[in-house]
Amino acid sequence: MSGLPGFLIDDRLHFPSCPSQGGQRFLVEMAAPLTLLLVLAVTIRAALFRSSLAELIAERVEVVSPITAWKRVVEGLALLDLGVSPYSGDVFHETPLIIYLFHFVVDYAEITFMLADVITAVALYMAVKDYNKQVFRKQKFALEADRYPLDCLELIRSPKEMYYIPLKVAMFYLLNPFTILSCVAKSTCGLNNAVVALFIFSTIKGNTLLSAIFLCLATYQSIYPLTLCAPAMLYLMQRQYIPVNFRRASFWWFIAQYLFMYLGSLFVLICLSFFLLGSWDYMPSVYGFILSVPDLTPNIGLFWYFFAEMFEHFRLFFLCVFQINVFFYTIPLSVKLKEHPVFLIFMQLAVISIFKSYPTVGDIALYMAFLPVWSHLYRFLRNTFLVSCVLLACSTLFPVLWHLWIYAGSANSNFYYAITLLFNVAQILLVSDYFYAFLRREHHLTYGLYLKRKDGSEATLVLK
Amino acid sequence: QEFSCQIWGIFFLKKTFKGNLRNYWNFLPEGFINTQLFTRFLSRISQDSAGQFFSSGHTNNWAVLVCTSRFWFNYRHVANTLSVYRSVKRLGIPDSHIVLMLADDMACNHRNPKPATVFSHKNMELNVYGDDVEVDYRGYEVTVENFLRVLTGRLPPSTPRSKRLLSDDRSNILIYLTGHGGNGFLKFQDSEEISNVELADAFEQMWQKRRYNELLFIIDTCQGASMYERFYSPNLMALASSQVGEDSLSHQPDLAIGVHLMDRYTFYLLEFLEDIHPASKANMNDLFKVCPKSQCVSTPGHRTDLFLRDPGSVLITDFFGSVRKVEITTEAIDLTDPIKEVEERPANGDVHKEMHSYVDQLPVSEIIHQKPKQKDWHPPDGFILGLWTLILLVFFQTYGVKHLRHIF
Numbered sequence: 001m002s003g004l005p006g007f008l009i010d011d012r013l014h015f016p017s018c019p020s021q022g023g024q025r026f027l028v029e030m031a032a033p034l035t036l037l038l039v040l041a042v043t044i045r046a047a048l049f050r051s052s053l054a055e056l057i058a059e060r061v062e063v064v065s066p067i068t069a070w071k072r073v074v075e076g077l078a079l080l081d082l083g084v085s086p087y088s089g090d091v092f093h094e095t096p097l098i099i100y101l102f103h104f105v106v107d108y109a110e111i112t113f114m115l116a117d118v119i120t121a122v123a124l125y126m127a128v129k130d131y132n133k134q135v136f137r138k139q140k141f142a143l144e145a146d147r148y149p150l151d152c153l154e155l156i157r158s159p160k161e162m163y164y165i166p167l168k169v170a171m172f173y174l175l176n177p178f179t180i181l182s183c184v185a186k187s188t189c190g191l192n193n194a195v196v197a198l199f200i201f202s203t204i205k206g207n208t209l210l211s212a213i214f215l216c217l218a219t220y221q222s223i224y225p226l227t228l229c230a231p232a233m234l235y236l237m238q239r240q241y242i243p244v245n246f247r248r249a250s251f252w253w254f255i256a257q258y259l260f261m262y263l264g265s266l267f268v269l270i271c272l273s274f275f276l277l278g279s280w281d282y283m284p285s286v287y288g289f290i291l292s293v294p295d296l297t298p299n300i301g302l303f304w305y306f307f308a309e310m311f312e313h314f315r316l317f318f319l320c321v322f323q324i325n326v327f328f329y330t331i332p333l334s335v336k337l338k339e340h341p342v343f344l345i346f347m348q349l350a351v352i353s354i355f356k357s358y359p360t361v362g363d364i365a366l367y368m369a370f371l372p373v374w375s376h377l378y379r380f381l382r383n384t385f386l387v388s389c390v391l392l393a394c395s396t397l398f399p400v401l402w403h404l405w406i407y408a409g410s411a412n413s414n415f416y417y418a419i420t421l422l423f424n425v426a427q428i429l430l431v432s433d434y435f436y437a438f439l440r441r442e443h444h445l446t447y448g449l450y451l452k453r454k455d456g457s458e459a460t461l462v463l464k
Numbered sequence: 465q466e467f468s469c470q471i472w473g474i475f476f477l478k479k480t481f482k483g484n485l486r487n488y489w490n491f492l493p494e495g496f497i498n499t500q501l502f503t504r505f506l507s508r509i510s511q512d513s514a515g516q517f518f519s520s521g522h523t524n525n526w527a528v529l530v531c532t533s534r535f536w537f538n539y540r541h542v543a544n545t546l547s548v549y550r551s552v553k554r555l556g557i558p559d560s561h562i563v564l565m566l567a568d569d570m571a572c573n574h575r576n577p578k579p580a581t582v583f584s585h586k587n588m589e590l591n592v593y594g595d596d597v598e599v600d601y602r603g604y605e606v607t608v609e610n611f612l613r614v615l616t617g618r619l620p621p622s623t624p625r626s627k628r629l630l631s632d633d634r635s636n637i638l639i640y641l642t643g644h645g646g647n648g649f650l651k652f653q654d655s656e657e658i659s660n661v662e663l664a665d666a667f668e669q670m671w672q673k674r675r676y677n678e679l680l681f682i683i684d685t686c687q688g689a690s691m692y693e694r695f696y697s698p699n700l701m702a703l704a705s706s707q708v709g710e711d712s713l714s715h716q717p718d719l720a721i722g723v724h725l726m727d728r729y730t731f732y733l734l735e736f737l738e739d740i741h742p743a744s745k746a747n748m749n750d751l752f753k754v755c756p757k758s759q760c761v762s763t764p765g766h767r768t769d770l771f772l773r774d775p776g777s778v779l780i781t782d783f784f785g786s787v788r789k790v791e792i793t794t795e796a797i798d799l800t801d802p803i804k805e806v807e808e809r810p811a812n813g814d815v816h817k818e819m820h821s822y823v824d825q826l827p828v829s830e831i832i833h834q835k836p837k838q839k840d841w842h843p844p845d846g847f848i849l850g851l852w853t854l855i856l857l858v859f860f861q862t863y864g865v866k867h868l869r870h871i872f
Contacts, residue, residue, distance in 0.1 A: 081840055100847070103841070210858070213858060272847060272851060276843055
């Protein structure tokens with residue numbers, strides 16, 4: 001039995017109430033460690049910016065992709081200064097809002113990216129803090145309503161263990177080598193992560209409009225966050241006590257509201273982008289590029305090798321298959337996890353990072369930042385050793401095999417793709433492992449920790 | 465036109481007569497009687513000849529002249545090449561269209577008793593070096609690789625134009641090689657050799673890259689005929705100074721200079737070419753007859769099976785000279801009157817527009833401005849306005865309108 005600060009009275013658990021949740025106090029409690037963490041993160045990034053590693057990292061294909069490379073942003077802005085549309089040719093695949101942003105801050109790009117990382121970390125920190133409060137409150141109500149079997153006391157979470165989770169989340173994001181590499185390479189993935197983090201924060205705070213707007217911004221930049229609509233809607237409905245029932249009018253009305261806000265802001269953004277350059281050039285350059293994957297530069301994703309060896313006849317078919325694969329898991333996962341939308345957000349982010357057309361390590365860093373939130377699942381995780389070893393090994397093997405392939409000439413693309421495949425398999429294993437652990441915990445919370453068959457013998461749980 | 469009819473008529477009737485053009489003049493009265501009868505026939509021939517002039521298919525001429533041997537005792541090879549160079553230049557091909565490769569410098573060789581000269585005839589009758597020779601590849605630059613690169617055009621980007629063969633598919637190219645050779649090879653610089661297979665492949669590359677219209681290949685070496693045995697590309701005509709198994713011999717030594725001055729074949733070739741002038745109608749069949757066995761000791765050979773036109777219809781000047789396309793017009797242009805300037809009078813009399821002060825005549829500051837004035841792109845104002853309005857709207861919607869009171 002872990003040391004629970006609760007009292008067992010009459011076979012019921014009582015917990016002291018949480019500290020008061022003033023709206024302004026959520027930062028004050030852990031301001032000092034968070035600030036220290038931010039300072040440390042900024043120092044590390046600044047040191048790496050000043051060193052000679054910056055150019056080296058900025059060219060690595062695992063860190064930058066054709067849609068996020070800083071070199072291309074600079075090229076696009078230079079083209080614009082010369083009077084040519086940046087979308088002519090295959091150089092620039094960023095959205096017009098990025099042009100607008102960097103037109104003014106291109107000299108302070110390093111500060112911008114560090115600021116984006118800081119914003120992401122702080123947004124995640126506050127989001128997870130709020131989420132923890134919600135989780136704890138729900139748990140308290142469930143305990144008082146006697147919904148947990150008695151033998152799953154070990155699974156109950158306490159405020160003490162949850163106290164450091166937000167800080168851990170911020171730490172996991174800021175001090176993750178993937179994030180640091182992505183920031184030093186000045187990959188615009190950092191900006192995308194910031195927008196997604198702000199979306200998560202506004203969703204968890206319950207602000208429908210802001211959530212729709214940030215989701216719209218994230219979708220506008222790369223199409224895949226569209227799948228985060230479902231968990232956002234589920235969470236907001238849960239927060240507003242709208243039951244998730246197809247026959248209820250309030251359900252459809254909320255969905256209509258959210259979609260209206262989302263699609264409306266998307267429409268406004270697209271029209272505004274038209275007015276920046278006065279042409280619709282950016283649509284095929286940005287969205288056509290993401291969806292039709294013309295650039296087959298190797299990266300840590302699954303698309304490039306497959307489409308390099310594809311016959312033209314089948315290209316469209318397999319393109320559709322691969323792209324649908326990203327969006328396909330939304331509905332089944334939402335059906336299964338409709339009570340737990342934040343876990344659904346985590347799963348969706350992971351699916352997007354693995355299956356998107358041009359993934360980079362910055363995308364991976366975002367969903368890995370969430371892992372401390374589910375640290376209570378550690379006792380049900382089955383593959384931690386394998387997954388961590390494979391991820392570490394693959395991360396180190398990427399540059400090695402790239403060097404062997406491109407520079408030494410003694411390997412070929414199969415080697416690199418093998419490591420890519422292994423890396424993605426490890427990520428899928430990680431995600432499915434957490435899924436299993438989460439569902440198993442929920443099952444235990446409903447049916448008790450020590451499962452017994454009808455005749456009393458011990459049973460085991462199998463995920464089908 | 466009558467005149468040319470007669471010339472062509474006589475040529476047609478007397479085509480067995482070998483000799484110089486001046487001998488035709490002697491036969492003019494004799495042929496005059498027949499002209500009346502054959503006028504129409506001859507006029508058709510002249511139209512054919514005029515048509516032939518324009519139907520030979522080439523628009524420019526190039527020459528690649530290579531001497532492959534070095535050392536003082538190979539003086540004759542340099543003299544060979546220079547004599548062909550001289551003829552080719554005299555007949556109209558400019559230096560820009562000649563790639564001259566000499567493997568050694570005889571004119572300024574320290575053993576040359578008459579520096580800055582290269583003689584082809586003994587007793588110093590003819591200095592083929594002249595005073596406007598342009599040697600493109602000299603000394604150790606004459607290698608098999610450079611020769612093949614010149615032919616195929618695969619030169620590094622830094623190569624100057626004078627070292628390139630910039631021919632196109634309408635070029636007639638003359639290639640002249642001389643030096644020491646054997647059965648199937650030609651020796652370059654005493655250290656390497658080019659084989660007949662390599663040469664044939666190089667010509668095939670030229671054909672595939674459309675680098676020549678017709679190509680005349682002349683080689684003056686021992687067993688020279690072996691070098692053209694392997695040709696397989698179309699439109700090649702080849703001449704060699706000796707057959708396989710024979711040696712090409714040198715002509716005559718000059719006792720003052722101390723070396724043999726020329727090879728026999730090229731000596732008689734030079735003599736033949738000296739009688740050719742740009743309007744000459746001599747054709748390839750005359751060239752095949754240069755240096756018979758009685759003069760050359762070796763048997764010159766030629767190969768025409770790859771050549772699409774009949775050699776009798778190919779003029780010497782198609783390869784050795786340069787094409788001049790002349791259009792005759794009967795209009796008269798008066799060049800005696802001075803060109804009048806058009807004077808502009810401004811209507812309202814402000815003269816300042818026309819008068820430029822000396823300083824402002826040229827916009828020098830714009831011309832020599834180093835950095836181009838870059839007009840920086842700015843996002844349109846409408847965009848900025850729209851974007852910030854939206855941001856403000858969202859901000860106030862989120863945080864309530866009551867905050868507005870605190871701001872104002």
